[in-house]
Amino acid sequence: MDNTNWLLKVEGLTKIYGEPDANTLNRTGSLFNSNQCPETGAIVACNNINFSLYPGEVLGIVGESGSGKSTIVKMLYFDFEPTSGSACLSVFKDGERNIFEETNQKKRFLRNHKMGMVYQNPRDGLNFRFTSGGNIAEKLLMAGNFNVGSIRERASSLLASTEVSIARMDETPAAFSGGMQQRVQISKAIANNPPLLFLDEVTTGLDVSVQAKVLDMIRKLQQELGIAMIVVSHDLSVIRMLTDRTLVMKDGHIVEQGLTDQILQDPQNTYTQLLVSSLL
Amino acid sequence: MKYILDVQNLSKNFLLHILNDKKIEALDKLSFRLMKGEIIGLMGKSGSGKSTLMKCIYRTYLPTSGAMVYHSEKYGKIDLVQASDFQIIALRKSEITYCSQFLSVIPRVSAVDVVSETLVAKGASWEYARGVSKEFLSQLGLAEELWDAYPSTFSGGEQQRINVARAIISKPGFLLIDEPTASLDQKTKDVVIDKILDLKNSGTSILCISHDEYAIKKMADRVIELKNGQIVAEPITAE
Numbered sequence: 001m002d003n004t005n006w007l008l009k010v011e012g013l014t015k016i017y018g019e020p021d022a023n024t025l026n027r028t029g030s031l032f033n034s035n036q037c038p039e040t041g042a043i044v045a046c047n048n049i050n051f052s053l054y055p056g057e058v059l060g061i062v063g064e065s066g067s068g069k070s071t072i073v074k075m076l077y078f079d080f081e082p083t084s085g086s087a088c089l090s091v092f093k094d095g096e097r098n099i100f101e102e103t104n105q106k107k108r109f110l111r112n113h114k115m116g117m118v119y120q121n122p123r124d125g126l127n128f129r130f131t132s133g134g135n136i137a138e139k140l141l142m143a144g145n146f147n148v149g150s151i152r153e154r155a156s157s158l159l160a161s162t163e164v165s166i167a168r169m170d171e172t173p174a175a176f177s178g179g180m181q182q183r184v185q186i187s188k189a190i191a192n193n194p195p196l197l198f199l200d201e202v203t204t205g206l207d208v209s210v211q212a213k214v215l216d217m218i219r220k221l222q223q224e225l226g227i228a229m230i231v232v233s234h235d236l237s238v239i240r241m242l243t244d245r246t247l248v249m250k251d252g253h254i255v256e257q258g259l260t261d262q263i264l265q266d267p268q269n270t271y272t273q274l275l276v277s278s279l280l
Numbered sequence: 281m282k283y284i285l286d287v288q289n290l291s292k293n294f295l296l297h298i299l300n301d302k303k304i305e306a307l308d309k310l311s312f313r314l315m316k317g318e319i320i321g322l323m324g325k326s327g328s329g330k331s332t333l334m335k336c337i338y339r340t341y342l343p344t345s346g347a348m349v350y351h352s353e354k355y356g357k358i359d360l361v362q363a364s365d366f367q368i369i370a371l372r373k374s375e376i377t378y379c380s381q382f383l384s385v386i387p388r389v390s391a392v393d394v395v396s397e398t399l400v401a402k403g404a405s406w407e408y409a410r411g412v413s414k415e416f417l418s419q420l421g422l423a424e425e426l427w428d429a430y431p432s433t434f435s436g437g438e439q440q441r442i443n444v445a446r447a448i449i450s451k452p453g454f455l456l457i458d459e460p461t462a463s464l465d466q467k468t469k470d471v472v473i474d475k476i477l478d479l480k481n482s483g484t485s486i487l488c489i490s491h492d493e494y495a496i497k498k499m500a501d502r503v504i505e506l507k508n509g510q511i512v513a514e515p516i517t518a519e
Contacts, residue, residue: 057369212387213388216387216388216389219386223397245365258342259339259368262340262341262342266341268342273298274298
């Protein structure tokens, strides 16, 4: 029960857009109710983010639009480059290297072998010119699996586990409903059995019955495969159902973190109290 | 006899920043001990602090001051007031279970699977867990045609039974249970009471909130009564 065996450790992660000056970081945040520096106009998307994620753990990041929650996972997945800060993965070079300082080749390796990402918009995670099976094959090929037979077998078993009809494996995701596209995206993201999965607003925009199905699927995958996950959502019900611990973000800062039930029932921060009392 | 939980001067205030820092004093310097394999009944009027106490122990609420020394079978002595989130998660997974009054589960999961989940989480196979769950639900009188249905559409009493089954089935070392017999008929009530007593006899320590004097009389070794966030009198031994 020691807390030294983290899977991911993030320290001082910061992302600034524009031209900051020396005081930009001190002039933004929840105290100022803004993430924009009044002097320089620079936008501080994330300011000094620190947290650890443990193997098999599900961590939630909650906050309003523009609070910086998606930026965190997109930096960790190398979609955006951070301004400063570090992230270490215990399953990569014994956790001793800052993954942001690695070569592009190593970053691709990490994306293909150690991480999976599910975006809010399936178009960001899937190639709509490929078939659904082809999308999964793409991820497997990138990870160095070149056996066509085994790729096809793996693709069908993944689609089956996410309840996408195997008969439709050779259609492009463009012909699918939003919920199905999202499930194909999840299949693709977990194709290489990554130890770490990022889920960015995965159920936003889906109707409630499809949302329930996607949530149930994510939970089953977590229980069966023990994948550690970071779940980004502005929806507190999604956070409540999926996560053990939660970070609350506002204006680029973590304003509160704790056990998810504690955050929802005994919030300490003013903003979190407001957020929780706004719950329908 | 060994104690499993030693609560000392536990206080809990809620500070509501969104209401101009209004302070609500919910628990005021509570002290008591729960022995291993003992059932303490927590009684008191609504608003007396029973659920707050239980949620502080489970750490859904952050205690304001005091100590709660818990004797973990796996990890030794831990002050639940000071324990890290990570330690609390580990204890919740292996030893401490909280059964609230309300069922809150993921939608579109069948009643049997909702109950089975807690056993699977402790390493049982789905097949085995489903078998045990079905037997349990049938003993609790939940109609067989409901086993594969989704609990969100169930009546209060049916949800209650799912909730209790879910908590008891995995045989936790320490159980916090809130109103287990409310909204149940007499026959089912007796089954639930027997199940809780079986659990106690297998060594589980239990803190049970109830307004049901019949249930408390049958189950509890001692009763603690709360009033305005304080313990009214020394724990009374039930008959």
